[in-house]
Structure formats: structure tokens, C-alpha cells
Amino acid sequence: MIPSRPDPVGPLPEQPLVDPLVDRAFIGVLVRDFYSRVRADPRLGPIFASEIKGDWEPHLEKMTDFWCSVIMKDGSYSGRPVPAHLKLKQVRDGDFDIWLGHFQRTAAERCPPEIAAVFVDRAERIARSLRLAMFFRLERPATAAG
Numbered sequence: 009m010i011p012s013r014p015d016p017v018g019p020l021p022e023q024p025l026v027d028p029l030v031d032r033a034f035i036g037v038l039v040r041d042f043y044s045r046v047r048a049d050p051r052l053g054p055i056f057a058s059e060i061k062g063d064w065e066p067h068l069e070k071m072t073d074f075w076c077s078v079i080m081k082d083g084s085y086s087g088r089p090v091p092a093h094l095k096l097k098q099v100r101d102g103d104f105d106i107w108l109g110h111f112q113r114t115a116a117e118r119c120p121p122e123i124a125a126v127f128v129d130r131a132e133r134i135a136r137s138l139r140l141a142m143f144f145r146l147e148r149p150a151t152a153a154g
């Protein structure tokens with residue numbers, strides 16, 4: 009028997025969320041609020057500052073494309089998040105909890121609860137897969153002897 013999905017949140021992740029409130033303008037505001045919190049964070053701020061020098065607008069537009077694609081399935085994002093994060097050598101596993109904390113608070117303050125729950129569910133799923141790509145290793149841990 010194929011197990012059922014545990015506690016689905018909103019539409020299935022591969023389906024669009026259709027809601028009159030949620031359009032590109034709404035997502036653009038959410039993204040900008042979120043990144044202003046991330047930039048002010050004592051741990052995450054310096055990581056972003058060392059990667060994004062100068063104009064933040066291209067990054068904010070790319071992230072708006074990304075969230076429009078994740079939530080509305082409008083196909084506006086066509087990048088590769090895994091390699092973009094693999095090259096960030098300063099990031100630790102625990103940084104994802106800080107990132108998700110800011111994301112949850114931004115969504116809770118900006119969205120009705122059922123919409124916030126969908127954004128947070130998708131962020132948690134993607135964070136999980138980025139963490140696996142960045143930090144999960146099958147081989148034996150390195151020893152002092154090499």
C-alpha cells in the first residue's frame with residue numbers, strides 16, 4: 009500500500025495555490041520584507057553581504073520569480089538553487105533554522121494563516137532538500153589519519 013501524504017498543507021506541492029490575494033505584487037512585498045530581516049540578522053547578514061555586493065534589486069527580483077514559481081507555478085524562475093548554495097562555504101546546518109525562523113515570522117505577519125502555512129510548508133521542504141545536498145554525507149567521517 010502506498011502511504012498517504014502526512015498532513016497536506018494547501019494544494020499538493022506540485023499544484024498552484026490559487027487565491028486572489030496571492031499575486032506577483034504580494035509575493036514581491038513578502039520577499040522584500042523577508043530579505044530586510046535576513047540582512048539585519050547578525051549571523052545571516054554578513055553571509056549575504058559577502059555574496060551580494062551593491063545592488064540587491066536583481067536578487068530580490070530573482071527571489072520573487074522563485075517564489076512565484078513555487079507558489080503559483082507560473083514558470084518565472086529557471087535557476088538552480090542547489091549549486092548556488094553548495095558554493096557558500098560559510099553556511100552551517102543550523103543557519104537554516106535561523107533562515108526559517110525569519111521566514112515564518114514574515115509569513116505570519118504578512119499573510120492570513122492558511123496562506124502563511126503554504127509558504128512555510130514549501131520553504132521547509134526546499135530547506136530540507138538544500139540541507140541534504142549541502143550537509144548529508146554517506147562516506148565515513150574524516151579521521152586524523154586521513
Ligand code: HEM
Nearest residue numbers: 055056059067074087088089092099103104107131134135
Ligand atoms: C542558511 C540558509 C540560506 C542562506 C545563508 C542562503 C544564502 C543565499 C545566497 C548568498 C544566495 C546567492 C545570492 C545571489 O548570488 O543571487 C542564495 C541564492 C538563492 N537562495 Fe538561498 N540561502 C539560504 C536558504 C535558502 C532557502 C531555504 C531557499 C528556498 C526555500 C533559498 C533559495 C534561494 C534561491 C532560489 C536562490 C537563487 C539561486 C539562483 O538561481 O542563483 N535559499 N541564497
